[in-house]
Amino acid sequence: MTLADVARLAGVGLGTASRALNDAPGVSDATRRRVLEVAAHHSYVVSPDASRLAGGATRRVAVVVPHLSRWFFGAMVESMQGVFFEAGLDVLLYQVKDGEARHTFFAELPALRKVDALVAVGLDIDDLERKRLEIMGVHVVSAGGQHAVYPHVCIDDLEAGRLAVDHLLALGHRAIAMIETDDPDQAVHPHGRSKAFYAAMTRHRVEVDPRFVIKTSWGAEQGADASGTLLGYTDPPTAIYAHSDEVAFGAIRTIRRAGLRVPEDISVVGIDDHPVASLVDLTTVRQPVAGQGEAAARMVVDLLRGEDPPRAVTMPTTLIVRRSTARPRRRRDLSR
Amino acid sequence: MTLADVARLAGVGLGTASRALNDAPGVSDATRRRVLEVAAHHSYVVSPDASRLAGGATRRVAVVVPHLSRWFFGAMVESMQGVFFEAGLDVLLYQVKDGEARHTFFAELPALRKVDALVAVGLDIDDLERKRLEIMGVHVVSAGGQHAVYPHVCIDDLEAGRLAVDHLLALGHRAIAMIETDDPDQAVHPHGRSKAFYAAMTRHRVEVDPRFVIKTSWGAEQGADASGTLLGYTDPPTAIYAHSDEVAFGAIRTIRRAGLRVPEDISVVGIDDHPVASLVDLTTVRQPVAGQGEAAARMVVDLLRGEDPPRAVTMPTTLIVRRSTARPRRRRDLSR
DNA sequence: CTGTTAGCGCCTTCAT
DNA sequence: ATGAAGGCGCTAACAG
Numbered sequence: 001m002t003l004a005d006v007a008r009l010a011g012v013g014l015g016t017a018s019r020a021l022n023d024a025p026g027v028s029d030a031t032r033r034r035v036l037e038v039a040a041h042h043s044y045v046v047s048p049d050a051s052r053l054a055g056g057a058t059r060r061v062a063v064v065v066p067h068l069s070r071w072f073f074g075a076m077v078e079s080m081q082g083v084f085f086e087a088g089l090d091v092l093l094y095q096v097k098d099g100e101a102r103h104t105f106f107a108e109l110p111a112l113r114k115v116d117a118l119v120a121v122g123l124d125i126d127d128l129e130r131k132r133l134e135i136m137g138v139h140v141v142s143a144g145g146q147h148a149v150y151p152h153v154c155i156d157d158l159e160a161g162r163l164a165v166d167h168l169l170a171l172g173h174r175a176i177a178m179i180e181t182d183d184p185d186q187a188v189h190p191h192g193r194s195k196a197f198y199a200a201m202t203r204h205r206v207e208v209d210p211r212f213v214i215k216t217s218w219g220a221e222q223g224a225d226a227s228g229t230l231l232g233y234t235d236p237p238t239a240i241y242a243h244s245d246e247v248a249f250g251a252i253r254t255i256r257r258a259g260l261r262v263p264e265d266i267s268v269v270g271i272d273d274h275p276v277a278s279l280v281d282l283t284t285v286r287q288p289v290a291g292q293g294e295a296a297a298r299m300v301v302d303l304l305r306g307e308d309p310p311r312a313v314t315m316p317t318t319l320i321v322r323r324s325t326a327r328p329r330r331r332r333d334l335s336r
Numbered sequence: 337m338t339l340a341d342v343a344r345l346a347g348v349g350l351g352t353a354s355r356a357l358n359d360a361p362g363v364s365d366a367t368r369r370r371v372l373e374v375a376a377h378h379s380y381v382v383s384p385d386a387s388r389l390a391g392g393a394t395r396r397v398a399v400v401v402p403h404l405s406r407w408f409f410g411a412m413v414e415s416m417q418g419v420f421f422e423a424g425l426d427v428l429l430y431q432v433k434d435g436e437a438r439h440t441f442f443a444e445l446p447a448l449r450k451v452d453a454l455v456a457v458g459l460d461i462d463d464l465e466r467k468r469l470e471i472m473g474v475h476v477v478s479a480g481g482q483h484a485v486y487p488h489v490c491i492d493d494l495e496a497g498r499l500a501v502d503h504l505l506a507l508g509h510r511a512i513a514m515i516e517t518d519d520p521d522q523a524v525h526p527h528g529r530s531k532a533f534y535a536a537m538t539r540h541r542v543e544v545d546p547r548f549v550i551k552t553s554w555g556a557e558q559g560a561d562a563s564g565t566l567l568g569y570t571d572p573p574t575a576i577y578a579h580s581d582e583v584a585f586g587a588i589r590t591i592r593r594a595g596l597r598v599p600e601d602i603s604v605v606g607i608d609d610h611p612v613a614s615l616v617d618l619t620t621v622r623q624p625v626a627g628q629g630e631a632a633a634r635m636v637v638d639l640l641r642g643e644d645p646p647r648a649v650t651m652p653t654t655l656i657v658r659r660s661t662a663r664p665r666r667r668r669d670l671s672r
Numbered sequence: 673c674t675g676t677t678a679g680c681g682c683c684t685t686c687a688t
Numbered sequence: 689a690t691g692a693a694g695g696c697g698c699t700a701a702c703a704g
């Protein structure tokens with residue numbers, strides 16, 4: 001079944017049929033209806049390939065993610081998919097899970113000539129990669145990461161971190177540890193979350209104990225290990241600030257396994273508001289994940305329509321206080 | 337940059353260039369090398385659209401999922417993506433999150449003419465939908481669900497359930513509750529996990545208390561609510577068998593909030609081995625998620641190559657004993 | 673408002 | 689082993 005068939009069956013010419021199917025102007029309502037009816041009746045859909053070849057757009061957008069099994073990315077992609085689907089855009093999924101995949105992706109540009117736009121989810125793009133991307137000649141939007149050069153939607157990591165650390169400080173904690181996540185050559189580095197820590201501590205005139213800052217790669221197990229180190233000190237921190245909820249989950253497990261209680265002995269705060277956070281009563285800073293995905297997808301849709309959307313959208317974050325944080329019991333500052 | 341350009345630059349004809357790029361026979365090694373070199377040098381890739389139009393395959397496969405923000409589905413898609421990418425196949429992602437989306441999908445078949453194959457992840461496909469799918473005329477494979485008509489890869493739910501319930505029974509539990517998940521009109525219904533419960537109980541000659549079987553939709557909150565009901569009884573169960581880890585997480589929270597302990601007061605077992613399971617020390621039945629995804633993707637690749645892969649693959653499940661299960665303290669059977 | 677005509681970039685016979 | 693020619697299904701100009 002081709003356009004020609006539909007045109008014949010509807011008793012119109014090729015051009016008219018094409019226009020009718022494409023919502024293009026210049027077709028009477030009656031004619032359009034008839035064409036659409038025939039098409040629907042035969043489950044006909046325009047061949048995107050031929051359409052594209054003849055000068056149209058691909059009606060496809062590439063979504064590039066470092067992970068999919070992590071909640072953040074899955075939720076992001078899920079929300080984008082919805083917007084794209086409504087707009088009649090297909091999504092071509094690409095995963096760049098590690099440095100090698102990343103290299104391959106930018107070297108070979110598998111999405112070349114296959115899409116009208118590309119959205120990078122939680123990915124830092126360096127100058128070299130940007131250069132490569134340019135030869136694709138398509139719109140690029142970043143979601144969950146900031147890029148001076150590309151339109152993007154993200155949260156303010158500085159603000160998110162501030163909310164978390166200020167909360168701890170307000171509760172009276174002074175011996176606060178930070179578990180930084182720093183995925184080498186991978187996803188976006190939320191440096192802001194680290195900066196926020198130092199800034200907040202400084203603002204409250206609390207000195208940062210360098211032993212209390214542990215850098216690790218992302219993951220619950222990593223969080224567990226890191227807090228193991230923290231608990232090993234003769235004077236462990238009274239609170240832990242983790243860059244992400246998953247890391248915080250790991251920290252909580254370690255604390256509990258050590259026979260200590262959260263928050264009585266140690267408070268823990270994360271960032272994200274992962275669905276499991278409410279289940280383990282984790283205090284955290286919520287970021288609107290679906291919201292970011294939708295906003296990014298809308299940006300793409302607008303761009304494709306020729307409108308020009310805001311170049312940057314920053315979504316708000318909120319402190320969600322649950323039961324993993326409380327006033328410190330052992331006021332460490334009293335013993336000084 | 338088109339094939340013609342590459343051909344010219346390489347000093348060969350169109351046909352030769354095409355054959356060289358497609359690994360087709362009938363080109364001398366030297367010539368092929370030269371063409372490939374020129375192509376690489378100019379970041380040229382064959383236009384899939386034109387290629388397809390000229391009679392080739394789309395080199396695209398549709399992946400249809402009900403969710404992406406749930407770990408199971410994200411992990412599944414992630415693993416499939418890897419296999420497809422290696423095989424040079426692009427993934428077109430479709431989400432059918434609810435009944436309406438599902439209806440739309442099968443009514444409009446947005447993937448029509450866009451892919452060479454379709455893999456349904458965790459989706460039941462009824463006869464009507466199958467009929468619709470037929471008009472796509474492509475290979476269909478099911479992952480994480482059983483389908484008499486389609487090649488599929490899945491686990492044995494009966495076995496998984498048996499492992500979980502037998503574990504509880506072996507520990508001495510008799511007052512065992514089951515939280516069934518039954519997502520209406522949505523993903524695959526793991527009826528086997530329910531059947532396994534009744535079968536195991538019967539095998540051990542334990543009568544099932546109908547109040548102890550609660551049907552709910554999937555989700556941690558639902559699991560929390562369900563166990564709330566369970567705890568409300570004057571004689572609550574000593575163990576809970578949940579159809580999935582997320583549900584079990586909810587159950588654990590409710591139990592803890594009620595001031596009871598896991599496993600001392602109530603044991604909890606789930607199914608899946610969600611990454612968080614190890615963090616909350618949940619005993620569960622592990623299913624190889626990535627393994628299923630890879631197997632399903634390989635099936636598709638084989639099918640596309642004209643080989644015919646096994647029509648059904650069942651992956652093994654394993655009981656992972658952690659600290660959410662223990663012998664019952666209050667031996668309820670003693671009080672009888 | 674509608675029918676007609678050129679390609680779009682490529683693969684696939686056919687010759688050579 | 690290679691070059692030339694036709695056509696895949698469609699859209700974007702054109703005419704009418």
